[in-house]
Amino acid sequence: xxxxxxxxxxxxxxxxxxxxxxxxxxxxxxxxxxxxxxxxxxxxxxxxxxxxxxxxxxxxxxxxxxxxxxxxxxxxxxxxxxxxxxxxxxxxxxxxxxxxxxxxxxxxxxxxxxxxxxxxxxxxxxxxxxxxxxxxxxxxxxxxxxxxxxxxxxxxxxxxxxxxxxxxxxxxxxxxxxxxxxxxxxxxxxxxxxxxxxxxxxxxxxxxxxxxxxxxxxxxxxxxxxxxxxxxxxxxxxxxxxx
Amino acid sequence: xxxxxxxxxxxxxxxxxxxxxxxxxxxxxxxxxxxxxxxxxxxxxxxxxxxxxxxxxxxxxxxxxxxxxxxxxxxxxxxxxxxxxxxxxxxxxxxxxxxxxxxxxxxxxxxxxxxxxxxxxxxxxxxxxxxxxxxxxxxxxxxxxxxxxxxxxxxxxxxxxxxxxxxxxxxxxxxxxxxxxxxxxxxxxxxxxxxxxxxxxxxxxxxxxxxxxxxxxxxxxxxxxxxxxxxxxxxxxxxxxxx
DNA sequence: CAGTGGTCTAGACCACGCT
DNA sequence: GCGTGGTCTAGACCACTGA
Numbered sequence: 001x002x003x004x005x006x007x008x009x010x011x012x013x014x015x016x017x018x019x020x021x022x023x024x025x026x027x028x029x030x031x032x033x034x035x036x037x038x039x040x041x042x043x044x045x046x047x048x049x050x051x052x053x054x055x056x057x058x059x060x061x062x063x064x065x066x067x068x069x070x071x072x073x074x075x076x077x078x079x080x081x082x083x084x085x086x087x088x089x090x091x092x093x094x095x096x097x098x099x100x101x102x103x104x105x106x107x108x109x110x111x112x113x114x115x116x117x118x119x120x121x122x123x124x125x126x127x128x129x130x131x132x133x134x135x136x137x138x139x140x141x142x143x144x145x146x147x148x149x150x151x152x153x154x155x156x157x158x159x160x161x162x163x164x165x166x167x168x169x170x171x172x173x174x175x176x177x178x179x180x181x182x183x184x185x186x187x188x189x190x191x192x193x194x195x196x197x198x199x200x201x202x203x204x205x206x207x208x209x210x211x212x213x214x215x216x217x218x219x220x221x222x223x224x225x226x227x228x229x230x231x232x233x234x235x236x237x238x239x240x241x242x243x
Numbered sequence: 244x245x246x247x248x249x250x251x252x253x254x255x256x257x258x259x260x261x262x263x264x265x266x267x268x269x270x271x272x273x274x275x276x277x278x279x280x281x282x283x284x285x286x287x288x289x290x291x292x293x294x295x296x297x298x299x300x301x302x303x304x305x306x307x308x309x310x311x312x313x314x315x316x317x318x319x320x321x322x323x324x325x326x327x328x329x330x331x332x333x334x335x336x337x338x339x340x341x342x343x344x345x346x347x348x349x350x351x352x353x354x355x356x357x358x359x360x361x362x363x364x365x366x367x368x369x370x371x372x373x374x375x376x377x378x379x380x381x382x383x384x385x386x387x388x389x390x391x392x393x394x395x396x397x398x399x400x401x402x403x404x405x406x407x408x409x410x411x412x413x414x415x416x417x418x419x420x421x422x423x424x425x426x427x428x429x430x431x432x433x434x435x436x437x438x439x440x441x442x443x444x445x446x447x448x449x450x451x452x453x454x455x456x457x458x459x460x461x462x463x464x465x466x467x468x469x470x471x472x473x474x475x476x477x478x479x480x481x482x483x484x485x486x
Numbered sequence: 487c488a489g490t491g492g493t494c495t496a497g498a499c500c501a502c503g504c505t
Numbered sequence: 506g507c508g509t510g511g512t513c514t515a516g517a518c519c520a521c522t523g524a
Contacts, residue, residue, distance in 0.1 A: 030462070031462075049292075060303060062424075075462055086484055180484065181482070181483060182482075182483045182484075183481075183483070184480070184481045184482075184483055185478045185479065185481075186429055186451070186478065186481070187451065187477075187479070188431035188432070188449040188450060188451050188474040189431070189449070206431040206433065207431060208429070208430065208431050212483075215319070218319070219318065220319075231430060231431040235428045235430040236428065236429040237426065237427070237428045238427045238429070238481055239424070239426055239427075240329035240424060240425045240427055240455075241329055241423065241424045241425075
């Protein structure tokens with residue numbers, strides 16, 4: 001029967017937006033019951049399957065909770081926060097209400113250290129781009145980040161301006177490598193003299209060492225990053241869900 | 244038209260299982276194209292919508308990847324690992340190939356500290372069950388864990404045997420509180436004299452402090468846990484996915 | 487162009503929760 | 506019993522990809 005709509009946006013996405021707006025404006029409060037699927041279907045003149053499509057996505061995002069025989073309810077706000085999202089440093093800081101900044105300390109092509117080779121699946125004697133950046137939040141040092149990327153694919157980066165452009169944007173727009181997933185490990189560390197100097201903390205200060213391997217949309221390991229975060233200013237937060 | 248099936252399992256779940264088995268046995272390899280929705284629909288004698296239901300769930304789980312106009316493909320194994328799953332200490336250790344153990348150090352009812360009150364949304368002068376447990380991996384101390392739960396709902400725990408039964412199982416089976424989600428923060432810490440003694444490390448050793456608020460299936464904050472992990476033996480791992 | 491996934495319909499019956 | 510979500514059908518047209 002087709003759609004027959006005027007707008008370009010699919011029906012189910014429009015319903016999603018409507019419901020999310022109702023929640024954001026408080027017209028639907030956490031714990032409230034959402035109108036039943038049949039009611040929504042009638043109200044917005046779409047089939048129940050289309051309503052279900054919209055609701056299912058909101059349930060998957062944790063915005064709504066379904067209870068068979070009872071209804072569909074607005075989730076508790078605490079839970080529907082970011083679920084272990086892969087974010088860039090800038091996005092992360094903005095989410096915390098801080099103004100992100102950065103300064104490239106060094107940018108060179110080097111032979112891949114063993115750890116980088118094994119993480120990225122490179123053979124021996126492979127060359128990589130090594131980027132060392134200081135990351136700032138509200139102009140204060142927050143982390144020292146060392147990134148490694150295969151020189152074969154990303155060698156051109158040595159000519160790019162990383163002080164004013166996001167690395168992930170460059171990777172995607174200039175090199176066609178879209179970052180989609182990552183494995184990250186987190187462990188405690190102490191500041192040595194160099195780290196202390198860059199981060200503006202005393203030697204021996206508490207740090208958080210984050211090591212991340214990111215994968216592009218084809219599942220190819222693409223980037224290896226080590227970041228040393230100030231333990232006094234940064235705390236890593238994860239949203240977990242039981243499977 | 245109904246279902247008319249013999250088995251109790253819904254059709255779309257049966258298809259999911261079939262496909263997952265094909266992937267596990269290697270009959271479908273990472274990167275392989277899965278038969279088209281119309282083909283599967285015919286092969287397994289179900290409507291295309293039902294096939295889509297099964298495929299959509301597998302896509303959400305990261306097992307499959309859809310590409311409009313091209314087909315549906317088996318995902319790369321690297322990416323479809325655990326995505327920031329909420330696990331118990333025991334499950335976590337087992338996943339690492341270690342034998343989990345534990346020892347309750349203290350189990351009492353106390354007035355809720357302010358941090359616990361705010362995290363669990365309790366009013367003042369609220370009493371909570373406080374459980375202090377040493378967590379072992381292969382009989383070696385791995386973490387010291389301090390759990391707080393509302394005494395109103397879980398006061399009976401003081402009579403339960405936490406040395407030999409999982410807390411989450413008790414909460415679910417005896418108290419009807421099913422743990423489904425959590426917010427966890429991670430920061431570096433140092434061992435004081437008490438922590439050092441319990442964990443068998445020297446004073447001043449590096450630790451990872453994990454603080455977790457868990458929610459039950461109704462979205463009610465239920466449990467507040469602080470865990471001090473040995474930094475020399477434990478590293479926290481998260482799988483991240485770009486949204 | 488043919489084939490793929492993306493969206494959508496207008497029904498149907500089932501399983502569950504509540505009163 | 507009645508209303509809720511859960512599953513399922515047999516079609517339809519659209520948007521995209523690749524030969």
